[in-house]
Amino acid sequence: MQKQHLLKQLHHLGAIKYGDFTLKSGAKSSIYIDLRVLVSYPETLREISLALWEKVSALKFDHLCGVPYTALPIATCMSIDNKKPMLMRRKEAKSHGTKQLIEGHFQPQQHCLIIEDVITTAGSVMETIKDLADADLKTTAVAVIVDREQGGKQTLEQAGYQVFSLFTLSELTAWGKTA
Amino acid sequence: MQKQHLLKQLHHLGAIKYGDFTLKSGAKSSIYIDLRVLVSYPETLREISLALWEKVSALKFDHLCGVPYTALPIATCMSIDNKKPMLMRRKEAKSHGTKQLIEGHFQPQQHCLIIEDVITTAGSVMETIKDLADADLKTTAVAVIVDREQGGKQTLEQAGYQVFSLFTLSELTAWGKTA
Numbered sequence: 001m002q003k004q005h006l007l008k009q010l011h012h013l014g015a016i017k018y019g020d021f022t023l024k025s026g027a028k029s030s031i032y033i034d035l036r037v038l039v040s041y042p043e044t045l046r047e048i049s050l051a052l053w054e055k056v057s058a059l060k061f062d063h064l065c066g067v068p069y070t071a072l073p074i075a076t077c078m079s080i081d082n083k084k085p086m087l088m089r090r091k092e093a094k095s096h097g098t099k100q101l102i103e104g105h106f107q108p109q110q111h112c113l114i115i116e117d118v119i120t121t122a123g124s125v126m127e128t129i130k131d132l133a134d135a136d137l138k139t140t141a142v143a144v145i146v147d148r149e150q151g152g153k154q155t156l157e158q159a160g161y162q163v164f165s166l167f168t169l170s171e172l173t174a175w176g177k178t179a
Numbered sequence: 180m181q182k183q184h185l186l187k188q189l190h191h192l193g194a195i196k197y198g199d200f201t202l203k204s205g206a207k208s209s210i211y212i213d214l215r216v217l218v219s220y221p222e223t224l225r226e227i228s229l230a231l232w233e234k235v236s237a238l239k240f241d242h243l244c245g246v247p248y249t250a251l252p253i254a255t256c257m258s259i260d261n262k263k264p265m266l267m268r269r270k271e272a273k274s275h276g277t278k279q280l281i282e283g284h285f286q287p288q289q290h291c292l293i294i295e296d297v298i299t300t301a302g303s304v305m306e307t308i309k310d311l312a313d314a315d316l317k318t319t320a321v322a323v324i325v326d327r328e329q330g331g332k333q334t335l336e337q338a339g340y341q342v343f344s345l346f347t348l349s350e351l352t353a354w355g356k357t358a
Binding site: 068083104105 | 192193215216218219220221222224225242247248251252255256258259261262263264265266267269270282283284285
């Protein structure tokens with residue numbers, strides 16, 4: 001019920017479009033997903049963040065860590081609404097000062113929950129896991145808004161990470177046929 | 180009173196340090212400011228965001244726009260708590276797909292309030308203003324947590340932008356002497 005309501009909103013604000021699209025990989029798709037626009041709709045951003053939080057609130061972890069950029073506001077919203085610390089992974093090393101890629105206060109071997117907007121092959125998530133590991137941080141699990149069901153979940157699970165998704169591409173496809 | 184409370188917290192969590200420091204510019208300073216750690220303290224992040232919001236809530240603008248990375252969580256918190264749309268300025272153009280630097284939904288000639296953590300010479304803010312202008316967006320004003328009082332405010336004001344700061348370096352210095 002809540003998911004139907006969220007899908008309707010995402011469609012309404014143009015974050016999910018149905019039609020004939022060519023993805024950056026060159027593949028054809030009948031769904032276009034662009035969650036970058038969520039920042040323009042803070043109430044929906046918050047609802048999405050809350051729904052994603054519900055998926056992971058029982059997990060034990062020390063820090064949230066959003067994959068830049070699209071997932072950063074979602075991770076931030078989850079952090080402030082649930083008083084859970086966040087770490088920021090920069091997309092590139094700083095050219096001056098401390099060269100650290102992970103910002104925020106943490107202790108070695110602490111556990112992180114990674115937040116991502118969409119996983120396809122999970123390449124960006126794997127990069128984030130590596131950056132966290134380089135800083136001696138462990139990844140507990142990965143929470144994503146949309147799993148495009150193109151192998152990313154399997155890649156992550158085979159590497160030992162649990163994956164929680166709010167929506168799968170199949171669900172978006174099914175909803176598109178009834179909308 | 181609220182400012183004293185916030186300064187105490189910022190000092191306690193290591194976002195403001197007093198001592199002998201050499202800044203990246205090579206200049207000496209008796210204060211070291213690192214607001215990147217705020218993400219680890221979501222309650223303080225929210226209090227800071229609320230205090231900054233109070234400085235600008237009477238202004239008319241369409242979008243908040245945080246300067247990446249440190250100000251992004253602050254802008255996000257101001258956005259979701261006040262239901263005000265946000266735009267994300269990427270630090271670098273994407274290498275694939277749409278090349279836009281400004282993400283989110285907007286109309287030409289809309290007004291933005293820029294959020295920044297610290298201004299020194301205001302170089303990053305001026306870059307953001309330019310990126311917004313390139314996307315046909317206007318900057319109304321700039322809100323910063325700390326004005327280091329090293330010419331940034333004057334540069335921005337001379338360019339026609341109002342600047343609102345939560346703290347000045349003078350205030351931090353004065354507080355350090357009494358803490």
